Amino acid sequence: MTKLKTETVTLNMGPHHPSTHGVFRLILTLDGETVVDVEPVVGYLHRNHEKIGEKNNWIQNTPFTDRLDYISPMNNEFAYVLAVEKLAEIDPPERAKYIRIIMVELNRVANHLISIGFLLNELGCFFTPMFYALRWREMIVDLYEMTCGSRMMPNYFWIGGVSADLPEGFLPECKELVSALPGFLDEMEQLITENEILQMRCKNVAILPPEVATAFGCTGPLLRASGVPYDVRRAEPYSIYDRFDFDIPIGTVGDVYDRYLVRIAEARQSVRIVDQALRDLPEGETATPKKRKFKPPEGDIYHRTEAPKGELGFYLVSDGTENPYRYRIRAPSFVNLQALPYMCRGNKIADVVVVIGSIDITMGEVDR
Amino acid sequence: MQSIQGILEFIDQIFVNLSFWFSSLLANYLPEWAVTFIMMFATVLVLIVFGLASIIWINIFERKILGRIQDRYGPNRFGPWGLLQCVADMVKLLTKEDITPSRADRLIFNLAAVVPIVPTFMILAVLPFGRGMVATDLSIGFLYIVAVGSLGTIGIFMAGWSSNNKYSILGGMRTVAQMVSYEIPMVLSVVGVILLVGSLSMVSIVEAQGQWRLPFIVLQPLAFVLYFTAAIAEVNRSPFDLPEGESEIVAGYHIEYSGIKFAMFLLAEYVNAFSICAIATTVFLGGWQGPILPSWAWFFLKAYALYFLLIWLRGTLPRLRVDQLMNFAWKTLVPLALANLMVTALVAKLVPQHSLVGAIALLAANLVIIVCIVIVKYPRWKQDKREVVLVSRPPTPQMESS
Amino acid sequence: MLGFGILKGMAVTLRRFVDTYVADLRHFPRRYASGPVYERMGITERGAFTIQYPEVKVPMFPRYRGPLILLTDPETGITKCIACGLCERTCPTESIKVTKAEEKVEGQKVPATYEYDMNTCMFCGFCVQICPSDALGHSPELETGTYSKGEALMVNLEQMLELGRKHAPGGVWPVEEKEAQPS
Numbered sequence: 017m018t019k020l021k022t023e024t025v026t027l028n029m030g031p032h033h034p035s036t037h038g039v040f041r042l043i044l045t046l047d048g049e050t051v052v053d054v055e056p057v058v059g060y061l062h063r064n065h066e067k068i069g070e071k072n073n074w075i076q077n078t079p080f081t082d083r084l085d086y087i088s089p090m091n092n093e094f095a096y097v098l099a100v101e102k103l104a105e106i107d108p109p110e111r112a113k114y115i116r117i118i119m120v121e122l123n124r125v126a127n128h129l130i131s132i133g134f135l136l137n138e139l140g141c142f143f144t145p146m147f148y149a150l151r152w153r154e155m156i157v158d159l160y161e162m163t164c165g166s167r168m169m170p171n172y173f174w175i176g177g178v179s180a181d182l183p184e185g186f187l188p189e190c191k192e193l194v195s196a197l198p199g200f201l202d203e204m205e206q207l208i209t210e211n212e213i214l215q216m217r218c219k220n221v222a223i224l225p226p227e228v229a230t231a232f233g234c235t236g237p238l239l240r241a242s243g244v245p246y247d248v249r250r251a252e253p254y255s256i257y258d259r260f261d262f263d264i265p266i267g268t269v270g271d272v273y274d275r276y277l278v279r280i281a282e283a284r285q286s287v288r289i290v291d292q293a294l295r296d297l298p299e300g301e302t303a304t305p306k307k308r309k310f311k312p313p314e315g316d317i318y319h320r321t322e323a324p325k326g327e328l329g330f331y332l333v334s335d336g337t338e339n340p341y342r343y344r345i346r347a348p349s350f351v352n353l354q355a356l357p358y359m360c361r362g363n364k365i366a367d368v369v370v371v372i373g374s375i376d377i378t379m380g381e382v383d384r
Numbered sequence: 385m386q387s388i389q390g391i392l393e394f395i396d397q398i399f400v401n402l403s404f405w406f407s408s409l410l411a412n413y414l415p416e417w418a419v420t421f422i423m424m425f426a427t428v429l430v431l432i433v434f435g436l437a438s439i440i441w442i443n444i445f446e447r448k449i450l451g452r453i454q455d456r457y458g459p460n461r462f463g464p465w466g467l468l469q470c471v472a473d474m475v476k477l478l479t480k481e482d483i484t485p486s487r488a489d490r491l492i493f494n495l496a497a498v499v500p501i502v503p504t505f506m507i508l509a510v511l512p513f514g515r516g517m518v519a520t521d522l523s524i525g526f527l528y529i530v531a532v533g534s535l536g537t538i539g540i541f542m543a544g545w546s547s548n549n550k551y552s553i554l555g556g557m558r559t560v561a562q563m564v565s566y567e568i569p570m571v572l573s574v575v576g577v578i579l580l581v582g583s584l585s586m587v588s589i590v591e592a593q594g595q596w597r598l599p600f601i602v603l604q605p606l607a608f609v610l611y612f613t614a615a616i617a618e619v620n621r622s623p624f625d626l627p628e629g630e631s632e633i634v635a636g637y638h639i640e641y642s643g644i645k646f647a648m649f650l651l652a653e654y655v656n657a658f659s660i661c662a663i664a665t666t667v668f669l670g671g672w673q674g675p676i677l678p679s680w681a682w683f684f685l686k687a688y689a690l691y692f693l694l695i696w697l698r699g700t701l702p703r704l705r706v707d708q709l710m711n712f713a714w715k716t717l718v719p720l721a722l723a724n725l726m727v728t729a730l731v732a733k734l735v736p737q738h739s740l741v742g743a744i745a746l747l748a749a750n751l752v753i754i755v756c757i758v759i760v761k762y763p764r765w766k767q768d769k770r771e772v773v774l775v776s777r778p779p780t781p782q783m784e785s786s
Numbered sequence: 787m788l789g790f791g792i793l794k795g796m797a798v799t800l801r802r803f804v805d806t807y808v809a810d811l812r813h814f815p816r817r818y819a820s821g822p823v824y825e826r827m828g829i830t831e832r833g834a835f836t837i838q839y840p841e842v843k844v845p846m847f848p849r850y851r852g853p854l855i856l857l858t859d860p861e862t863g864i865t866k867c868i869a870c871g872l873c874e875r876t877c878p879t880e881s882i883k884v885t886k887a888e889e890k891v892e893g894q895k896v897p898a899t900y901e902y903d904m905n906t907c908m909f910c911g912f913c914v915q916i917c918p919s920d921a922l923g924h925s926p927e928l929e930t931g932t933y934s935k936g937e938a939l940m941v942n943l944e945q946m947l948e949l950g951r952k953h954a955p956g957g958v959w960p961v962e963e964k965e966a967q968p969s
Binding site: 072075076077078079080144148151154155161162163164165166169171179180183189192193196199203206207208209210211212213214215 | 789790791792794795797798799802829830835846847848849850851876878908909910911912915924
Binding site: 025027033034035049136137138139140141142143144147148151207208211213214215216217219243245262263264265266267268269273274277278281364365366367368369 | 450453455456550551558623626629630632633634700701702703704706707708768770772773775
């Protein structure tokens with residue numbers, strides 16, 4: 017039998033494709049349904065974030081960090097605020113520290129719920145897990161709105177504390193939510209984890225070996241699913257993470273299925289942390305006295321935190337004025353996205369969207 | 385007692401009597417050939433109107449149930465409880481601009497919107513909706529359904545090809561591969577039933593279930609599962625909706641269609657989905673047979689119950705991948721259908737027809753196959769379970785200073 | 787690979803499906819009533835969680851950050867704003883322009899003009915937090931859509947004071963009030 021002469025096809029996926037999590041473009045080279053090569057094109061959502069950061073003064077930057085990864089705004093604020101506090105050597109009050117941990121870990125749960133929901137949606141679940149997950153995320157953002165007045169762009173963390181104390185009614189509701197969340201995660205797992213079709217689609221798809229993952233600089237659930245127990249909260253404990261008892265879930269194979277499992281397990285661990293933080297929450301002030309003009313000393317700082325999507329770092333250079341001299345972000349989504357072509361090559365088109373979903377990117381953070 | 389039975393009989397036969405009355409009325413004025421012609425025309429008209437009208441409630445039924453499954457209400461704005469939503473949608477689709485892409489193959493592009501609809505309605509012709517309620521009782525009924533049903537593929541492939549869009553050609557290719565593969569297990573799974581009946585006529589299949597006094601789902605549970613799975617794939621419903629593949633190839637073959645042409649595809653899809661439920665009802669669930677209620681009511685009750693299953697599956701399951709889809713058809717469904725056919729043929733020859741013993745033997749034969757599969761597959765399934773490892777104190781990585 | 791996982795998942799969806807009807811029965815009038823009172827759904831409560839939006843509206847939390855309002859002191863009847871311009875300087879998006887009036891009113895500096903540009907506002911709330919005389923607040927308004935950009939979303943001093951009197955008659959923000967309770 018003579019070999020058929022076939023040609024490859026170039027397919028533009030995006031920037032307006034429903035499964036690319038925003039305006040992300042992929043130039044796929046296809047051999048039939050098989051992906052030969054992937055060329056990601058980023059930059060469609062570029063909003064000049066870093067330059068705006070230099071124009072703004074130190075305080076004004078917090079609401080802008082909300083717009084980085086708009087699924088987990090609290091984590092972005094946390095990273096920025098911690099970096100500035102480290103630079104200016106400010107120690108926020110104890111209560112503020114605990115409130116921050118509660119907010120950040122709730123946000124991690126919300127992010128992982130959204131992430132799992134979208135992953136399953138891209139697998140073709142027709143929104144069912146997505147709606148279940150969204151309802152629980154809704155309760156978490158309701159808590160945010162109650163506390164600081166905004167659901168998605170909270171602007172809650174201040175340099176030296178938080179903008180307001182927890183409102184009346186927050187604690188009972190939060191405690192109820194924390195006690196109910198594991199039950200929901202169980203239901204979610206019952207719904208889909210053992211589903212044969214899901215296992216067919218996810219197992220041994222887009223395996224990322226640990227050495228490749230570290231070589232690409234991947235962090236977060238993507239790296240942990242590959243079996244590397246690297247979590248900034250443990251590796252380099254910041255804030256008060258050394259006071260909490262939690263585990264780092266790691267995967268065994270490093271495929272899409274492991275990433276899904278790791279995310280659910282991480283959400284469970286976050287619930288554990290919130291539970292402990294609520295138990296230990298001290299009374300007292302929530303912010304250091306506010307200054308009209310904030311000028312950190314000269315110097316530079318790089319501070320890394322474990323955002324839900326990976327290691328989020330802020331590199332800030334101060335020349336002693338009101339504005340940062342340089343404001344640079346190490347965005348986890350952007351770095352994790354670099355492993356996409358490696359994972360997609362040789363797979364089918366349907367896997368490309370699943371891989372994107374399993375990396376869990378937010379274009380706001382990728383393009384900045 | 386007599387009168388109640390009479391009333392039930394009357395309701396049961398109301399459509400048949402109506403048709404008799406109409407034809408006898410016409411016979412007074414017209415020659416016989418004209419009456420036959422008009423009666424045929426009227427039946428076709430009724431079927432088409434039924435098909436079109438059923439979209440209204442099938443659509444609302446589907447969206448409401450899907451909504452409930454997803455913890456929301458579904459459409460509830462237009463009309464009482466949102467029941468007229470489909471009318472509003474249809475009006476919207478009809479008044480939308482009809483766009484033909486400039487680089488499309490115009491003739492085929494326009495034709496492709498009509499082609500899938502024709503076989504869809506042709507299938508309805510041989511389905512017995514009630515006792516005596518069948519447009520035409522073909523002796524090769526099931527064969528006709530299979531033959532006509534696969535015609536829709538051509539329309540879909542025409543749409544995929546002529547749109548001149550890479551996504552739609554991918555969708556079209558997937559459709560052809562999928563439909564050609566799934567036709568085989570679908571037919572093979574029904575052959576077992578046909579062996580028991582000894583006829584391809586849909587009416588005889590229903591009547592045979594009356595003689596067995598059991599629907600064939602009891603005799604052939606495996607065949608029912610196989611048929612239903614393959615049929616879902618045949619009509620491109622979730623979890624086999626790869627040709628549409630909302631999240632990967634956007635909308636597949638109908639990506640370039642808008643307005644009324646898009647509505648045609650939608651129509652074909654819904655009627656097709658209903659007709660596989662109707663076929664499954666006829667072949668496996670005893671068709672129109674059932675106590676007390678009129679025969680046509682039983683038929684629709686069973687068909688819509690199956691349709692609910694279809695929606696339920698759609699609300700729960702993720703989509704397969706294209707290579708897995710092929711694997712599933714050729715490595716799972718076809719061997720199982722063949723095994724079922726073999727066992728059924730053997731048992732049907734050995735046991736007496738239309739008897740309880742025969743029924744039990746057939747059921748046992750089917751269960752033996754299922755148990756065999758479980759025994760073979762169980763260790764693998766056990767082995768496939770995977771969990772995450774929880775590390776409580778990971779080692780701190782050595783930081784290299786740069 | 788036997789379909790058990792699929793069946794388990796289908797059990798979950800069926801339970802959700804039935805739960806929506808159970809919840810509808812339990813709150814029988816809620817689904818069909820189009821009153822303004824919305825009962826916030828309990829955390830462990832099951833059933834459909836969507837809100838029938840135009841008919842049913844969720845009351846905002848007291849701290850909700852909507853468009854800006856200028857508060858009026860109910861005793862003196864003049865605005866609490868002293869036109870210091872801190873809000874203008876702290877605004878990250880430069881959405882506020884204040885000018886001071888030449889003359890004082892009852893010994894208090896007052897603004898002559900106050901232009902608030904909702905086109906660029908990102909509702910960060912810095913202006914409200916920094917205001918030395920607590921003269922700014924947020925309205926609980928969330929339907930701020932207009933048919934055009936530009937002028938339609940520019941709010942001047944009079945409008946802001948009017949909104950302030952409407953949404954915070956006590957001259958204090960946040961207006962601490964209990965969420966509307968179902969009767």
